Amino acid sequence: MDRPAGITDNRYRFDAFSDGKRLPCRGKSRLPVMGWNSWNAYGSGNTEELTKAMAEKLVELGLDKLGYRYVVLDDGCYKPERVDGKLVSEEVKFPSGFRHMSDFIHAKGLLFGMYNDIGSKLCSGASVGTHGYEKADAALYKEWDIDFIKVDNCYYMWDNATFSDPENAKYVFTPNIRSAVIRGENLKEEITVSSDEGELTGTRASRKDGYITYLGSYDGTSPERTPIGLQSSEWVICVDVPSDGNYRIAVLYASGKEEGIGQWLQIRSEEDTTGVLTYDDFLPETSTPTDFVWSKDIPIRLHAGKNTIRLMNHRRQENTLTSYATILEALREVMPKKDIVFSICEWGKTMPSDWGYKVGDSWRILNDITFDVGSAEGDPGTGKWEDPYTNSITSQYNKCVIMDEFAGPDKGWNDPDMMMIGMNGLTDTMNRTHMSMWCMMNVPLMLGLDLRKVEKDDAIYSIIANKDLISIDQDPLGIQAKRIWTTYDCSDPSKEYIRDNHRADVLAKPLSGGRLAIAVYNLSDEIIEEDIHIDLDLIAEKLGSAFPEELKGAKAVRERNVWTGEESEVSGNLLGDLLVLDPHGNMTLIIEKAG
Amino acid sequence: MTVGEFLLCLKEAAGGEPESWKTKPEAAENRTAKAACTDWTAGEDFGAEGEVLLRKNCARILHRYLQKVMGVKDLTTGLPSYEEVRDIYDCRICAPHVSQILARGIMETEVRGSLQLFEGNREVSREDALEYIHRMLQVQQEGR
Numbered sequence: 183m184d185r186p187a188g189i190t191d192n193r194y195r196f197d198a199f200s201d202g203k204r205l206p207c208r209g210k211s212r213l214p215v216m217g218w219n220s221w222n223a224y225g226s227g228n229t230e231e232l233t234k235a236m237a238e239k240l241v242e243l244g245l246d247k248l249g250y251r252y253v254v255l256d257d258g259c260y261k262p263e264r265v266d267g268k269l270v271s272e273e274v275k276f277p278s279g280f281r282h283m284s285d286f287i288h289a290k291g292l293l294f295g296m297y298n299d300i301g302s303k304l305c306s307g308a309s310v311g312t313h314g315y316e317k318a319d320a321a322l323y324k325e326w327d328i329d330f331i332k333v334d335n336c337y338y339m340w341d342n343a344t345f346s347d348p349e350n351a352k353y354v355f356t357p358n359i360r361s362a363v364i365r366g367e368n369l370k371e372e373i374t375v376s377s378d379e380g381e382l383t384g385t386r387a388s389r390k391d392g393y394i395t396y397l398g399s400y401d402g403t404s405p406e407r408t409p410i411g412l413q414s415s416e417w418v419i420c421v422d423v424p425s426d427g428n429y430r431i432a433v434l435y436a437s438g439k440e441e442g443i444g445q446w447l448q449i450r451s452e453e454d455t456t457g458v459l460t461y462d463d464f465l466p467e468t469s470t471p472t473d474f475v476w477s478k479d480i481p482i483r484l485h486a487g488k489n490t491i492r493l494m495n496h497r498r499q500e501n502t503l504t505s506y507a508t509i510l511e512a513l514r515e516v517m518p519k520k521d522i523v524f525s526i527c528e529w530g531k532t533m534p535s536d537w538g539y540k541v542g543d544s545w546r547i548l549n550d551i552t553f554d555v556g557s558a559e560g561d562p563g564t565g566k567w568e569d570p571y572t573n574s575i576t577s578q579y580n581k582c583v584i585m586d587e588f589a590g591p592d593k594g595w596n597d598p599d600m601m602m603i604g605m606n607g608l609t610d611t612m613n614r615t616h617m618s619m620w621c622m623m624n625v626p627l628m629l630g631l632d633l634r635k636v637e638k639d640d641a642i643y644s645i646i647a648n649k650d651l652i653s654i655d656q657d658p659l660g661i662q663a664k665r666i667w668t669t670y671d672c673s674d675p676s677k678e679y680i681r682d683n684h685r686a687d688v689l690a691k692p693l694s695g696g697r698l699a700i701a702v703y704n705l706s707d708e709i710i711e712e713d714i715h716i717d718l719d720l721i722a723e724k725l726g727s728a729f730p731e732e733l734k735g736a737k738a739v740r741e742r743n744v745w746t747g748e749e750s751e752v753s754g755n756l757l758g759d760l761l762v763l764d765p766h767g768n769m770t771l772i773i774e775k776a777g
Numbered sequence: 778m779t780v781g782e783f784l785l786c787l788k789e790a791a792g793g794e795p796e797s798w799k800t801k802p803e804a805a806e807n808r809t810a811k812a813a814c815t816d817w818t819a820g821e822d823f824g825a826e827g828e829v830l831l832r833k834n835c836a837r838i839l840h841r842y843l844q845k846v847m848g849v850k851d852l853t854t855g856l857p858s859y860e861e862v863r864d865i866y867d868c869r870i871c872a873p874h875v876s877q878i879l880a881r882g883i884m885e886t887e888v889r890g891s892l893q894l895f896e897g898n899r900e901v902s903r904e905d906a907l908e909y910i911h912r913m914l915q916v917q918q919e920g921r
């Protein structure tokens with residue numbers, strides 16, 4: 183039976199997520215990548231001819247010189263079935279094959295990116311996912327001389343989230359648990375721990391009708407839940423035994439295959455010092471999620487005195503990390519010196535901000551920013567400013583803006599998806615704010631439009647080629663902006679997950695050279711005329727040690743408006759006396775000490 | 778029903794067999810869905826012909842047929858939202874197709890408790906498939 187990989191190495195375990203250590207396969211540190219990806223422009227209708235045209239246009243417009251160097255083929259480029267176990271280019275769309283495409287792009291001085299998936303299929307449904315073919319595919323990617331790979335998460339075998347079999351909840355939650363019992367030769371009588379005892383960590387699990395349910399992690403694909411703080415749950419129990427030795431543990435449980443109730447249990451004793459746990463497997467299936475039965479006795483090592491035993495299921499995160507690492511390890515094996523960007527596209531499902539830095543350069547934080555992508559026939563697709571789901575600029579921004587703690591040069595980058603600039607449904611004002619938001623949040627800048635429609639110095643060009651904004655995104659300090667203030671009533675603007683767009687936000691981002699970037703966003707559809715007071719003291723308080731030394735105690739600063747180029751010397755309120763911002767508008771400033 | 782069978786049903790219901798099969802009997806011997814539909818299925822990722830037809834792929838095929846063969850323009854209003862159909866974005870590559878097919882009443886959602894779901898991973902029966910084709914053809918007949 184195909185099943186999740188056995189994990190014996192602690193580095194792939196939940197407990198190592200916070201240790202700050204990358205896996206050996208992880209590539210070098212880099213700033214967020216910039217380039218063009220085919221998906222938003224053409225969906226799965228991208229072709230060799232169109233890709234060549236985009237590469238030529240990147241160079242013609244000089245966008246490559248500004249940093250847009252990666253040209254990435256997204257889903258839809260492969261034949262829908264493997265041929266002799268190998269990936270093959272879709273013959274109608276890419277008749278000359280991928281090596282030809284790669285050579286063409288490299289000859290332009292650009293870099294070549296491709297796409298695959300940790301599951302059995304790609305999101306398009308093509309049965310060419312990397313699972314089980316990691317080494318064979320890595321050899322082909324070497325042959326195709328890739329510089330970048332985006333790895334998706336559709337049809338992942340061991341999760342019940344988007345696209346998989348709903349029954350796969352059995353992998354990602356523990357069964358419902360009514361009690362646990364410890365037995366041993368040294369115990370006069372067995373120790374029983376009922377569900378109302380012990381501690382429930384995280385936010386997911388709860389006690390219900392005498393049992394514990396929802397032990398596991400949540401699906402972060404949709405925008406409802408905050409990415410901040412410990413979200414997954416464990417049942418942590420404490421038992422006191424008289425001597426070191428081998429004991430046995432059993433649980434009274436009932437399994438299921440639905441959100442919150444699964445079949446996979448992990449038990450970790452304090453004596454489990456390697457990645458091998460006391461138990462890490464399915465329990466036998468029960469007839470219903472409330473039909474409780476005793477598990478068999480499971481050997482457990484305990485020490486004299488009080489022992490903490492954790493009952494949990496972190497496999498949703500651990501399996502996903504392991505699958506991504508398996509692909510990257512295969513790529514490193516065949517291309518040990520090649521500088522490959524590894525772009526994790528698992529839509530925030532398993533909180534990749536916790537573990538993504540171990541393998542990836544960036545990690546998507548939500549499902550797609552648009553589902554209404556363009557086509558090869560000329561439709562540019564449609565983007566939205568706001569939407570209850572993930573498919574809008576503000577849906578992605580609202581989550582990403584509080585995730586600065588996860589980003590940095592020694593970690594990697596949050597990825598709120600490719601940009602939608604150039605799509606229908608977005609005004610120039612929205613596009614400008616979109617660009618400013620992505621640059622302030624220090625995220626990858628991937629264009630997703632048909633570049634043949636762009637001319638030098640037109641409205642779109644002036645946005646995507648804004649050098650000040652690109653310099654903010656590509657600043658060598660690599661610090662994601664922090665939201666330091668909002669008109670929304672909340673106690674901590676930097677951490678509170680706010681989805682109500684009737685507000686304005688102020689972000690501050692330390693830059694190299696003792697400078698700062700400040701941005702104000704009007705997320706609402708009404709004009710803002712307000713006296714918003716933001717001074718250096720407030721910014722220093724909010725940024726703490728990240729606040730530039732050079733600006734400490736500065737009486738006056740020089741401000742540069744990145745949209746107008748206007749410069750002025752300011753003291754006191756950096757935003758002026760009365761801030762007027764159009765609906766969906768922004769003001770973005772670069773600040774340095776005057777004189 | 779498989780993807781290939783559905784494509785053939787669609788071809789037969791909508792326009793009969795390709796002319797080449799009538800004039801070249803040897804072509805008919807190799808009749809596959811893709812051979813019958815090379816004009817509009819080229820470059821599309823509808824899944825392998827032998828693959829079981831799931832509702833999400835059924836919606837993709839019907840919508841692309843509406844667009845590419847029947848020349849029907851997409852609806853821009855009245856499309857279902859995530860709040861109305863909670864699993865509409867589960868298959869993101871299918872989402873725009875599912876939206877159009879639901880909005881036109883060609884396929885329908887199912888009620889599960891307080892939720893409406895599209896249930897894209899469920900198989901399509903032959904009877905349902907034929908009904909969907911029938912409804913799709915009515916779109917053009919009724920000028921919707």
